[in-house]
Amino acid sequence: MAISLTEISERFGLELVGDGSTLIDGIAALDEAKPGELTFLFNPKYRGKLRESEASAVVVTAGDKDALSGAGLIAEQPRLAWAKIATLFDTSENWPEIHPSAVIDPSATLGQHLKIGPNAVIRAQATLGDGVSIGAGVVVGERVVIGHNTQIHSNVVLYHAVEIGRGCIIHANAVIGADGFGFEYDQTAHQLVKIPQIFSVHVDDDVEIGAGTTIDRGALSHTLIGASVKIDNQVQIGHGTKIGSGTVISGATAIAGSTKIGNNCMIGGAVGIIDNLEIADQVEITAMSLVSQSITKSGRYSSGTGLMPGLQWKRNVVVFKKLDELYRRIRKLEH
């Protein structure tokens, strides 16, 4: 597959610089692109690298136009142009149709143009919208509803009554709708009793869910994932938690039950958020922070100590453990 720079320019509405007949057969990073490939200048500080790049053309902002030594395209948002142009070179796979080994309950409601991989299981009364794509080995539980054009990758498990919106992508081995983690200690019988998790998970439209991510069903209300939420790999979301629309959650983050997160938040990777909190809209949490109290104001929040060489770290931790005492000693000095 090769396409001329002129055609890319016209298709995505980008101003052309230089020879439009240049054929482009791929994209690559600035320092890895080879002849025939298109690359991108995302940050003016790498302008110096443009000369060394073997790329046949570069996408830059108008402000970086003069840094071009050869052909190029001008974009207001080079990263957005990248997102669009990359679709030309996407060779991701899909199942061509419904594989005969798929086990589909006759009571399921099936939309048109479905793609269902080998050994997928569609259980009783499930509903699949038009254009839905189901990978190999996926298990769609009873009464599950999947909206139009949603794509579910291999070996995902959707427990009973889960609802997924339209245009969603769920990556391999994610589990949606397993039991929330709820037990009550029976003071008479002296044992933990399981609290049935009888509510479900509702995922709104245009949501992406990463590989190995788990989202639990609720016990007293549904777990809700708002529209256009983007969730990375291996994220854990507890029962009854509500995630506001447009919020982005990076990998390995764990969010406990019954917490409400606002719209358009940015949750860094490996963050922990405890249960029963409320987090305002447009809150940013940096990587590996622990959120143990509600956040009422938008803004950026962090926790942790920063990284140090091991010996320095050990010495400082010793003092951390007596900080309270130290504080009182300083007050005494002041008096």
Add this chain to the structure above:
Amino acid sequence: MAISLTEISERFGLELVGDGSTLIDGIAALDEAKPGELTFLFNPKYRGKLRESEASAVVVTAGDKDALSGAGLIAEQPRLAWAKIATLFDTSENWPEIHPSAVIDPSATLGQHLKIGPNAVIRAQATLGDGVSIGAGVVVGERVVIGHNTQIHSNVVLYHAVEIGRGCIIHANAVIGADGFGFEYDQTAHQLVKIPQIFSVHVDDDVEIGAGTTIDRGALSHTLIGASVKIDNQVQIGHGTKIGSGTVISGATAIAGSTKIGNNCMIGGAVGIIDNLEIADQVEITAMSLVSQSITKSGRYSSGTGLMPGLQWKRNVVVFKKLDELYRRIRKLEH
């Protein structure tokens, strides 16, 4: 499904207040319950919300009885009553029988009343107790033993020789018995050599294991999970680790190899516990703490700095990195 308040009262031994003929067709949270639903007052501080609730009846403690404005049930432990009553409204699914697509080795020993989903694989010499339920796509390895009435959800993988007790629940995509992480550097050949993980994992009765959780097999002794241990999603448990009975482990926690954890501990979410430690009974670890030394006394333990606005955090971290120096300066001032 609808049931009268009188019948709920009698079935679970709860004192009835008001009209026992009230029909209940579901349960829900206090602020989400609709007419026909039963709700719960778990904490006296929400007594004020009882008036606004549309629920047809409320479960309260005797102490909160006077807060009822309509029908209700009196329970010593409203959360325990919830756990029991919720079972009435549980519509979770099961396989009706053994699906013909399941691949079952003729040498496997099969109990009575088994439920086995499509494409499940039961390998040679595995033993399944009575009433065992196996989800779609589950892989039960050679010589695995599964006790009576244990339920294993879809796409779980049990490696060879793993033993699971009675009445356990294992959620989707969990992996029990993969190789522990063990290598030795060969100083002659200058390479890492894999240490075979020839022991197994033994899970006692009444254990729940969350979706995506991984429990590794041992190298020099079995990995042991005690009776009634409850493990949330995406927990990682290393080889040779022993978890005492009744211990509860929240999601995304990682426990390294050869560590012994006592009985009835509460391990918060996203906790890290390093290898070769011993942790006493009834120890509570708060969310996202790192345990890097043994704990000999029961009690509550924490680590971390607490969350701060980003700017405040940065300034404090700068000082943290010279805490040791600061401490010496204070001592100098004191002298």
Add this chain to the structure above:
Amino acid sequence: MAISLTEISERFGLELVGDGSTLIDGIAALDEAKPGELTFLFNPKYRGKLRESEASAVVVTAGDKDALSGAGLIAEQPRLAWAKIATLFDTSENWPEIHPSAVIDPSATLGQHLKIGPNAVIRAQATLGDGVSIGAGVVVGERVVIGHNTQIHSNVVLYHAVEIGRGCIIHANAVIGADGFGFEYDQTAHQLVKIPQIFSVHVDDDVEIGAGTTIDRGALSHTLIGASVKIDNQVQIGHGTKIGSGTVISGATAIAGSTKIGNNCMIGGAVGIIDNLEIADQVEITAMSLVSQSITKSGRYSSGTGLMPGLQWKRNVVVFKKLDELYRRIRKLEH
């Protein structure tokens, strides 16, 4: 299976002490070994335990030879001897051949002596080397390449065009090649736009990847895992990240995109490493540290506060949150 001490001695080149006709039918930890079993003294500080051990023989270093009360074997590296001897007692399973339920595209290139489990799926134009073992329910995407003698456990998903080297082991439910986490906010349309992840993941020879681990495909360059890298369970590796050869990564660690990690690093468990960093060779990161800046020098690095009893921790955290202010008060006292 039982083997004489003499035969073990000869097979692995270890000096024999005592009765070589002693039959060994297993190995076990020092304090758990029973008669007939071989055990190991890894650390001189446990010499005292040798007398109490019921093991029939013990592997020790030459320096600990005099601590033997019965039969034994002398090894330069007892842990390395363990790694080798344990292979004698390894009963892990494999599929005997290609199971008839496997779904193999006719365009796939198949090596010799393949083992493919039930319901595995091999898609178009995939290439499997000689001696490759594929577990039940594994999905091998289009154009995937798997090198000779690599073993892939059940329910693993390899997305399209992923390349795995020779002699690798990938444990159950790992996902290699799912989409990296990349979106760009379209300032005109006011929405997040997905960046297609059109590159792949290349895993070199002799790599082990743990259960539930996820390694994302790249967007502008391939994600690269170097030769002999060892990755534990539930590790998350972002798109475009490069891991140098011989590096060992413990469980539950999360590494964000486009980061370059050197050779022979040791990354502790539950570590977080943010995106776009460079980490030198032979860097050790202790458990649960956050790496948020590049590391240019080899050595050991840590972050965090250490664990404390809850009350002490709370008091110290209060002071941590005003450390910067405290620092200024100390400077004032000094002046």
